[in-house]
Amino acid sequence: MGIPEEANSLRESVQPPLAGVHGTAQGPRHLWGTLEIDALGQLRLGGIPAQVLAERFLTPLMVYDEQLLRENMRAFHQALQQTGLKYDISYAAKAFCTLAMCKLADEEGLSLDVVSGGELYTALQAGVAGEKIHFHGNNKTPEELAFALESQVGVVIVDNFTELTLLEGMAAARGVFVNVLLRISPGVEAHTHEFIATGQQDSKFGFDLASGQARQAFRQVRHAPHLHCIGLHSHIGSQIFDSVGFVTAVERLSELYAQGVILGLPLRILNVGGGFGIRYTEDDTPMPMERQILAISAAVRRSFDALNLDLPELWVEPGRSIVGLAGTTLYRVGTQKVMPGVRNYVAVDGGMTDNPRLALYGSKYEAVLANRALDDACGDWTVAGKCCESGDVLIWDTPLPKPQPGDVVAVFATGAYNYSMASHYNRNPNPGVVFVRDGRVAVVVQRETWADVARLDLPLVYD
Numbered sequence: 001m002g003i004p005e006e007a008n009s010l011r012e013s014v015q016p017p018l019a020g021v022h023g024t025a026q027g028p029r030h031l032w033g034t035l036e037i038d039a040l041g042q043l044r045l046g047g048i049p050a051q052v053l054a055e056r057f058l059t060p061l062m063v064y065d066e067q068l069l070r071e072n073m074r075a076f077h078q079a080l081q082q083t084g085l086k087y088d089i090s091y092a093a094k095a096f097c098t099l100a101m102c103k104l105a106d107e108e109g110l111s112l113d114v115v116s117g118g119e120l121y122t123a124l125q126a127g128v129a130g131e132k133i134h135f136h137g138n139n140k141t142p143e144e145l146a147f148a149l150e151s152q153v154g155v156v157i158v159d160n161f162t163e164l165t166l167l168e169g170m171a172a173a174r175g176v177f178v179n180v181l182l183r184i185s186p187g188v189e190a191h192t193h194e195f196i197a198t199g200q201q202d203s204k205f206g207f208d209l210a211s212g213q214a215r216q217a218f219r220q221v222r223h224a225p226h227l228h229c230i231g232l233h234s235h236i237g238s239q240i241f242d243s244v245g246f247v248t249a250v251e252r253l254s255e256l257y258a259q260g261v262i263l264g265l266p267l268r269i270l271n272v273g274g275g276f277g278i279r280y281t282e283d284d285t286p287m288p289m290e291r292q293i294l295a296i297s298a299a300v301r302r303s304f305d306a307l308n309l310d311l312p313e314l315w316v317e318p319g320r321s322i323v324g325l326a327g328t329t330l331y332r333v334g335t336q337k338v339m340p341g342v343r344n345y346v347a348v349d350g351g352m353t354d355n356p357r358l359a360l361y362g363s364k365y366e367a368v369l370a371n372r373a374l375d376d377a378c379g380d381w382t383v384a385g386k387c388c389e390s391g392d393v394l395i396w397d398t399p400l401p402k403p404q405p406g407d408v409v410a411v412f413a414t415g416a417y418n419y420s421m422a423s424h425y426n427r428n429p430n431p432g433v434v435f436v437r438d439g440r441v442a443v444v445v446q447r448e449t450w451a452d453v454a455r456l457d458l459p460l461v462y463d
Contacts, residue, residue, distance in 0.1 A: 048441065050063075050370035061434065068326040091151060229260070231270055270300060272314070279322055296314070344381045350385055350420070367412065389425075
C-alpha cells in the first residue's frame with residue numbers, strides 16, 4: 001500500500017505526561033495532537049476552547065482530533081515502509097465505527113477490519129470498496145456471511161470449523177470463490193486484562209495451535225474448493241506494551257505457515273492483528289509502535305528465512321492506537337458529595353453509558369477542568385457518573401481544583417471503545433460526536449434525544 005504524500009519521517013509515538021497540569025503549569029502547554037492549554041487556562045481542541053464546544057453541542061460530547069487521527073494512520077505507513085515488506089494496514093473499526101471514521105481511514109490508504117453486519121454496512125455506506133474490507137468474528141451469522149459475499153469483501157477471517165463448512169457451502173451455492181485467512185490461537189498470553197487477552201489457548205477465538213486444531217483446519221480448507229486460504233491471522237490481545245508476545249506469535253505461526261505451504265495452500269499473508277498499547281495515564285509506558293513494528297518485521301524475516309520460506313505480506317490491524325488518544329470526552333459538572341477523610345465525589349452528566357471501560361476492565365484515565373485547567377488542585381476527586389449503579393465511576397481519586405456546577409470536565413484518551421460500547425442504560429441518550437480541525441467543527445454523530453431512545457419501542461399489542 002502506498003503512503004500519503006503528506007507523511008512525515010518516521011517518528012516515535014510518545015505522549016507527554018499530563019500529571020501535574022493543575023497547579024503547576026505556568027502558561028500555555030501543548031499536550032498531544034492539537035490538545036493544548038492556553039495562557040488563560042482554557043483547554044483547546046483543534047484550536048477551539050472546550051468550553052465553546054460544550055456550550056454549542058452540549059454534553060456529554062465526544063471530540064476527535066482529525067489531525068491526530070491522520071497522523072497516527074500515517075505513522076503506521078511510515079513504520080511499515082521501513083520494514084521493506086509488502087504490507088496492509090486494516091483499521092479495526094470496532095474501536096470506533098462511524099461513517100466519518102471509515103471514510104477517513106479509507107482516505108489514508110487503510111483497509112477496514114469489521115466484525116459484524118452493522119460495521120460492514122457502515123463501511124460500505126462510507127464508500128469503502130468491498131475488496132478493502134476484512135470480515136472478522138467468532139460467530140458470523142448466515143445473514144452476515146451472505147451480506148459479505150454479496151459485498152465481495154476482500155477477505156473473510158475464518159474463526160472455526162463450523163464457519164469453514166458454512167462458508168464453503170454458501171460460496172458453492174453462489175458459484176463464487178472467497179479469499180480467507182485462518183485465525184489461529186497461538187497460545188500467547190499478552191500481559192493485559194483477562195477480558196481483552198485473545199491469543200491464549202483458552203479463548204473463544206480461532207483455531208487452537210497446541211491441540212492440533214490449526215493443522216486440522218488446513219486439511220479441511222484444502223478440500224474446500226471455493227475457499228482460497230491465502231494466509232494466517234492471530235490477535236493476541238489489547239493494550240500490549242512491548243513486542244515480546246508479537247515475536248513469539250510470529251515464531252509459532254511461521255512454523256504452521258510452513259506446513260500449509262507443504263500442503264499446497266496459496267499462503268502469502270501473515271496478519272499479526274493489533275493491540276498496540278497507548279498511554280492512558282502516567283503509569284502507562286508502552287513501547288513506541290514504530291519499535292514494535294520493526295521488532296515484528298525482524299521476527300518475520302528471521303523465522304521465514306530459517307524455514308526457507310518466501311517472505312509474506314505483513315498485515316496489521318490497529319484500532320485503539322489510531323483513535324484512542326485522538327478522542328476526548330467533555331462533561332458538565334453537576335453535584336458533589338464531600339466526605340472528609342473518606343472521599344470526594346463530583347458527578348457529571350455522563351458515565352458508564354458512554355464509557356463503561358472502568359466498570360468492565362478497571363481502566364484508568366486522566367482529566368482536567370477544561371475551563372480552569374491551570375487552577376491549583378485542591379485535593380483528589382472521584383469523577384462519578386449519573387447512572388443508578390455504585391460502579392458508575394469514570395475516574396477514582398484524581399487531583400482537580402474544587403469543581404463548581406457548570407464546569408467542564410475533559411477526560412482524555414477516550415477515543416477507543418467508548419462510543420462503540422455506549423449503551424442506553426437508565427434510558428440515557430448517547431452523546432454527540434464531533435471532529436475538530438484548524439478551528440472548525442464537523443458533527444459526525446448527532447446527539448441523541450430522549451425521543452430517540454424510545455423511537456423503536458412499540459405499544460403492547462398482540463397479533
